[in-house]
Amino acid sequence: MDYTGIAHTRYRKMLQHFKTLPQLLDYFKDEQTCKDYLAQHRWNGKVTCPFCEHDKIYITNRGYKCASKTCYKKFTVTVGTIFENTKLPLRTWYAAIYLTTSHKKGISSLQISRDLGVDKKNAWFMLQRIREVFFPDSQIPASKDGLFHVDETFIGGKNKNRHAHKKVDNSQGRSTKDKTAVFGIMQTGGDVFAIKVPNTQTETLKPIIETLVDKGAIIVSDEWNAYKGLKKDYAHVVINHKEEEYVRGAFHNNNLEGFWSLFKRGYIGIYHYMSPKHLDRYCQEFSYRYNKRTTNDMDRFSDAIKRTHGKRLTWNQLTEKPDANGNVVSGEYQVVE
Numbered sequence: 001m002d003y004t005g006i007a008h009t010r011y012r013k014m015l016q017h018f019k020t021l022p023q024l025l026d027y028f029k030d031e032q033t034c035k036d037y038l039a040q041h042r043w044n045g046k047v048t049c050p051f052c053e054h055d056k057i058y059i060t061n062r063g064y065k066c067a068s069k070t071c072y073k074k075f076t077v078t079v080g081t082i083f084e085n086t087k088l089p090l091r092t093w094y095a096a097i098y099l100t101t102s103h104k105k106g107i108s109s110l111q112i113s114r115d116l117g118v119d120k121k122n123a124w125f126m127l128q129r130i131r132e133v134f135f136p137d138s139q140i141p142a143s144k145d146g147l148f149h150v151d152e153t154f155i156g157g158k159n160k161n162r163h164a165h166k167k168v169d170n171s172q173g174r175s176t177k178d179k180t181a182v183f184g185i186m187q188t189g190g191d192v193f194a195i196k197v198p199n200t201q202t203e204t205l206k207p208i209i210e211t212l213v214d215k216g217a218i219i220v221s222d223e224w225n226a227y228k229g230l231k232k233d234y235a236h237v238v239i240n241h242k243e244e245e246y247v248r249g250a251f252h253n254n255n256l257e258g259f260w261s262l263f264k265r266g267y268i269g270i271y272h273y274m275s276p277k278h279l280d281r282y283c284q285e286f287s288y289r290y291n292k293r294t295t296n297d298m299d300r301f302s303d304a305i306k307r308t309h310g311k312r313l314t315w316n317q318l319t320e321k322p323d324a325n326g327n328v329v330s331g332e333y334q335v336v337e
């Protein structure tokens, strides 16, 4: 067993510039290269015990061992990451992460299954775990001086339940049994924050706004009732959709509408279905790509790899649901997403 103290000697300087999937796969030619890359991005050259944060680590034949006498646990580079206990090669995961972060509207698990030769169930599980990476580490920074657009939309769902101004023309009789509300906040010139919500009522939306936006900021919304009352704490600008053309250019909601449009094009064109249970992960996936749209594919890939630890999602957590007696059982999954 080799005691190294700071175990950084095995890491090479990694300055890869992948512009294509073949280049990425050429570089990640074997499992060890993938592990080294993960270690570099996860620990930045200084291996830390995932159980106790101790930074004196032994390198073993199969991974690492914590040198703390009270811990002394063995671990590998994937412990505590989205890759923990996976049976798939990291190379396959990396290809999936590259495809997910570089395709503007995402990629379905069926497509990943075909492209990477992974069975459908594993492809679905892999993509759900990859989406965990996209949850923001912290809330969007609030600013009193900011101008924030707020809006809600519906993914899937029956038309009659939408607000009048959000009804889709000619959709009578189109039957979709799931309808899920998503709420979004976007700071002008900043990031979008989108989240699945149980409904679009004041008692749901107002606390989210109050958490994310400092009092005194300017908030732009449409005329939906749930936003009434914001003027107590904010400079609230209401855009009446009937008069929207009139105000366009001053306080319009175009950016957030652009984001919804991208989200819905992904839904319709790529995924065809997003189960309400897992919709929040899709919200984060689309938000992440949108917020990183000015970075290149390689930067998004390496950033995603950096974020893979502390985001573990197990099969049981993913598929759990209450049975008839209210006990949590697992095993159900949708292969159509």
Ligand SMILES: [Zn+2]
Binding pocket: 049, 050, 051, 052, 053, 054, 066, 067, 068, 071, 072, 073
């Ligand atoms: Zn430890």
